[in-house]
Amino acid sequence: MQADQTAFRTMKDTPAREYLVSGSPLCPGCGGEIALKLALKAMGERTIVAFVPSCFGLLTLYPYSSMKNSTLFTPFACGPAAAQGIVDGINIRVEKGEIKDPRSKVLVLTGDGAAYDIGLQSTSGAIHRRLDFYYLCYDNEAYGNTGFQFSSATPFASATSTTHATESTPGNPLRKKDLFEVWRAHRPPYVATVAVSRPVDLLRKFEKASKIRGPKLFIALGVCPTGWGSEPRETVRVDRLAVETGIWPLKEAVGGRVVHTYVPRRRAPVEEYLKKQKRFQHLFSPKENRGAVQAIQNAVDSYWEGVSE
Amino acid sequence: MLRVRLHGRGGQGTKTAGSIISLAATLEGYHAQDSPMYGPERRGAPVASFVRISRDQVNERGYITSPDVVVLFDRSLASSKAVDPLAGLRKAGVLVANEGPEGTEGSVVRIDASSRARRLVGRDNVSAAMAAATCRALGISRVENVLSAxxxxxxxxxxxxxxxxxxxxxxxxxxxxxxxxxVRDQDSPEAEHALAEVRYAPHYVSTSLIMSTGNSPQKKTGGWRTSRPVIDYSKCTNCMVCFVYCPDSAIHLDADGAPRIDYDNCKGCMICLTECPIRAVSEEAP
Amino acid sequence: MTSAKRMLTGNMAAAWGARSSNVDYVCGYPITPQSEIVETLAGWVDRGEMRAKFTNFDSEHSMLAAAGAASLTGARTFTATASQGLIYGLEMLYAIAGWRAPIVLVNVSRGVGMPMILQVEHGDVLAARDSGFIQLHAETCQDVIDFVMLGYRVGEDRRVMLPVIVNMDGFVLSFARERVEIPEARAVSRFLPEYEHPTPLLGDPEAPVAFSPTTTDGFVYSYFKHQLHLASIESKKVFAEAAKDFSAAFGREHGVVEEFMTGDAETVFVATNSYSSIVRSGVMALRREGERVGMLRVKMLRPFPSEEVARALGSARHVAVYEQNLAPGRGGIIYPEVTEALYHSPHRPEVIQSFIGGLGGTQLGLGEMRLMLKKCKASRADSRLHEPVLLFRKEDSDRLAEALRLAGTAPGTASAVRKHAG
Known part of the structure; x- marks a missing residue:
């Protein structure tokens, strides 16, 4: 999309109306909450949110709800399947003349635990069926709601409460699963990564997706002060460092073709990002684990070497 | 049986203080039990923990509704209707509060643990301080056992x-x-509670659903704050950066497009301060 | 009252039940012995013979999630599964009941592995007994079609708003053809009003609704869980009303239980599902021999019709509870429910004995009936037996011995105990 075709040129174009409201039980400085807030602004009032256990499961905590939208809270594995039911149910009722078309959209909202692990099958099914829906995964790279245990989104060398950093192991020994590519292999019409430090990019991606029928999938970096051991006030900074170090590439694939929507001109060294977080603290103190840090840097460099657009 | 209920905010060490009191009592030969309140609330949100101390086996479980002792970690909780820290406190019950000016009047013990912790430890975590003060006030443990705990x-x-x-x-x-x-060891059990009859209600009542969506601003999470962001409107350019980045939608735009902080719900994450491009946001006491 | 008489399998009857009820939405996922139901419905939808949406899913868990969610949009929703599929989706059953989404789910009962088995055992549907679903268990193919319609009528009633499982036996009923009356559309429309969800999930910004929020408060959970129970209890009353209208519309009577020759019976057999037919014929045969026997068939397993069961069994001396399920360490699952129903009865039977048979589709016949009667008569009030009796035929025992020999695990054979293990 050309810049002149978008309603979002600068941050000043961010819609004023809020759908995510204050008073949620989420931690101060939650990065994922910013992503959801912006996504709902872009999607608007006719959005039905189907969401699953995660910290965001607390966005409706009886008798309070922190989203103005209609919502359905479902078991962990089946957000996309529930979305299918909502879309199918409304469509057939419209088709049979039982109701007027409510022109609603359905957003599946999950953390990485559901997106990368337990809900991957139902997501695969929904994408494959070309369900017309949005999927937003806020990825805080672990099971944050249960106390920050390992998920398959956990990056290499991150300490979690089930991958401890010891003298012999630098936290998680496995690399982060590439969900973007897993999703893209299903050939959805639209898939993107987003980061809250680039809100205009985020809004534009939701805007672009809104013009496409079928599965529209988003992975948002979800900076998690509680789990990551970063300062709440530095959430957007940490997010920005993830982008500027190249650890969190901003990209989209329309019809399968991957385009990077922001390419950091000179990538900052990964240490700048890692050092802000206690989950990587063991890489620097009591003594530096140069090998692990270099491995992270190498993985980032090798990723960007393969990037042509 | 001595029942102690501790009220604090997530991150203040309320649970740990309960564990310290409980272990100190155990080291003195008492039977003790400690447990935290389980809730989804996060850093800064009101939390509680519970300790029972007895010469005999502790035959009680769960939350304490009529405590002999209330330990209050955070002065701001005292006025919170939702928390109501003194609820059920027995006659002649003891309050140990983290606040100045220090001193003991009747059964109220005030100790400025936060200031002391900042001075001696460098941060406002008062679990050890409040536990030690409570142990002493209750006379349940000698200093060596408290320190060991x-x-x-x-x-x-x-x-x-x-x-x-x-x-x-x-x-x-x-x-x-x-x-x-x-404090005297009381043998009286927890207060008895009246029971209500529950009838079947119409569908919309008896199904767990919310029709007043978007009502959580009534929760008033402003009490979680440990710092208060303040906008200097003489500098503010209405650039909207703070509005966009506020995770909790606690910053609105007024009719002129100026950002207004909803202090009833601002959790004090201070992202607005960090991100303000012209440093028009300052940090003040909560 | 005119209606088409056809020879239909239980599975086809289930499909006709959905079609006759004008369902809007069908969620499908195959599993033996249920697949024919979704195949049939898919065919009707594909060919435009039925105006509904059919979607194939990636698992029973997903299928049930979609079914429940669609029901909240106000779409009348149907789905079907069996055995492992029901267990795989078990988590969703609790969710759908908690959502108070009145879908109808046909379960074609089949044993739950391991070992894997395709034939009937009711361990699958009874594992779902505490999910909050209403459960109606069918004896005949006609029951299947009737129960699907009754299920929507009762489940969708504003006073109830609960999902319903209609159970039928795998193979024995699912693949057996019987004469079935397919109801006429006009009669259906009189009996079954359109489904209207009072607070539908449509995304209307003027009427937002947040379904099933999380709670950390015991009093909130306690209240809604108890309301679910009261809704289920309420469904019995609504079922009675619906059955009356059903009889007027279609001429067939349905109660939560069926009593057969129980009036003067000394020994009553309690049965469910398709083998009730065999028990009925056994009762007639034993009656001809002068035995005062009868049958109580429980049609509604949830809510459990304790009063009706107690009333029907209140004058019997012996009660033989025959069931096709086995809870290891407990015995039959229905036995304690029947026993509990009778505890408060002023005329408690002298003997209540549990019998387990038909597991994996093993046969039931007069021999078993006679044995059950004999065991009951031999028991005295002071020797109430709590251990269930497994009905296992001599010929099956011989076949088992041969199977064990072939498997190399027959008792005492050299290969039964590996040398290094000894």
């Missing part, structure tokens, strides 16, 4: 050696500042 429990939660040492000094100081009130 502090050491064990703080190591258990992963505190580094030097921080444990600082906390031991803090605990010892707080222990010495409080008089032993020697």
């Amino acid at each position: 502090v050491e064990t429990e703080l190591r258990e939660v992963g505190l580094a050696d030097q921080d444990v040492q600082k906390n031991l000094a803090l605990a010892e100081e707080c222990y010495s500042l409080v008089p032993a009130l020697g």
Whole structure:
């Protein structure tokens, strides 16, 4: 999309109306909450949110709800399947003349635990069926709601409460699963990564997706002060460092073709990002684990070497 | 049976303080039980923990509704209707509060644990201080057992050696500042509660659903704050950066497009301060 | 009252039940012995013979999630599964009941592995007994079609708003053809009003609704869980009303239980599902021999019709509870429910004995009936037996011995105990 075709040129174009409201039980400085807030602004009032256990499961905590939208809270594995039911149910009722078309959209909202692990099958099914829906995964790279245990989104060398950093192991020994590519292999019409430090990019991606029928999938970096051991006030900074170090590439694939929507001109060294977080603290103190840090840097460099657009 | 209920905010060490009191009592030969309130609330949100101390086996479970002792970690909770920390406190019950001016009047013990913790430990974590003061006020444990409990429990939660040492000094100081009130061991059980009859209700009542969506601003999470962001409107350019980045939608735009902070719900994450491009946001006391 | 008489399998009857009820939405996922139901419905939808949406899913868990969610949009929703599929989706059953989404789910009962088995055992549907679903268990193919319609009528009633499982036996009923009356559309429209969800999930910004929020408060959970129970209890009353209208519309009577020759019976057999037919014929045969026997068939397993069961069994001396399920360490699952129903009865039977048979589709016949009667008569009031009796035929025992020999695990054979293990 050309810049002149978008309603979002600068941050000043961010819609004023809020759908995510204050008073949620989420931690101060939650990065994922910013992503959801912006996504709902872009999607608007006719959005039905189907969401699953995660910290965001607390966005409706009886008798309070922190989203103005209609919502359905479902078991962990089946957000996309529930979305299918909502879309199918409304469509057939419209088709049979039982109701007027409510022109609603359905957003599946999950953390990485559901997106990368337990809900991957139902997501695969929904994408494959070309369900017309949005999927937003806020990825805080672990099971944050249960106390920050390992998920398959956990990056290499991150300490979690089930991958401890010891003298012999630098936290998680496995690399982060590439969900973007897993999703893209299903050939959805639209898939993107987003980061809250680039809100205009985020809004534009939701805007672009809104013009496409079928599965529209988003992975948002979800900076998690509680789990990551970063300062709440530095959430957007940490997010920005993830982008500027190249650890969190901003990209989209329309019809399968991957385009990077922001390419950091000179990538900052990964240490700048890692050092802000206690989950990587063991890489620097009591003594530096140069090998692990270099491995992270190498993985980032090798990723960007393969990037042509 | 002595029932202690501790009220604090997530991150203040309310649970750890309960563990310290419970272990100190155990080291003195009492039977004790400690447990935290389980809730989804996060850092800064009101939390509670519970300790039962008895000469005999503890035959009670769960939350304490009629405590002999209330330990209040955070003055701001005292006025919170939702928390109501003094609810059910027995006649002649003891209140140990983290606030100045220090001193003991009747059954109210005030100790400025936060200031002391900032001075001796370098941060406002008062678990050791409040536990030590409580142990002393209740007369349930000698100082050596209190310090031993502090050491064990703080190591258990992963505190580094030097921080444990600082906390031991803090605990010892707080222990010495409080008089032993020697609260009497009460045999009376927890208060009995009246029961209600439950009838079947129409579908929209009897199904768990919310029709007043978007009502959580009524929760008023502003009390979680440990710092208050303040916008200097003489500098503010209405650039909207703080509005966009506020995770909690606690910053609105007024009719002129100026950002207005909803202090009833602002949790004080201070992202607005960090991100404000012209440094028009300052940090003040909560 | 005119209606088409056809020879239909239980599975086809289930499909006709959905079609006759004008369902809007069908969620499908195959599993033996249920697949024919979704195949049939898919065919009707594909060919435009039925105006509904059919979607194939990636698992029973997903299928049930979609079914429940669609029901909240106000779409009348149907789905079907069996055995492992029901267990795989078990988590969703609790969710759908908690959502108070009145879908109808046909379960074609089949044993739950391991070992894997395709034939009937009711361990699958009874594992779902505490999910909050209403459960109606069918004896005949006609029951299947009737129960699907009754299920929507009762489940969708504003006073109830609960999902319903209609159970039928795998193979024995699912693949057996019987004469079935397919109801006429006009009669259906009189009996079954359109489904209207009072607070539908449509995304209307003027009427937002947040379904099933999380709670950390015991009093909130306690209240809604108890309301679910009261809704289920309420469904019995609504079922009675619906059955009356059903009889007027279609001429067939349905109660939560069926009593057969129980009036003067000394021994009553309690049965469910398709083998009730065999028990009925056994009762007639034993009656001809002068035995005062009868049958109580429980049609509604949830809510459990304790009063009706107690009333029907209140004058019997012996009660033989025959069931096709086995809870290891407990015995039959229905036995304690029947026993509990009778505890408060002023005329408690002298003997209540549990019998387990038909597991994996093993046969039931007069021999078993006679044995059950004999066991009951031999028991005295002071020797109430709590251990269930497994009905296992001599010929099956011989076949088992041969199977064990072939498997190399027959008792005492050299290969039964590996040398290094000894």
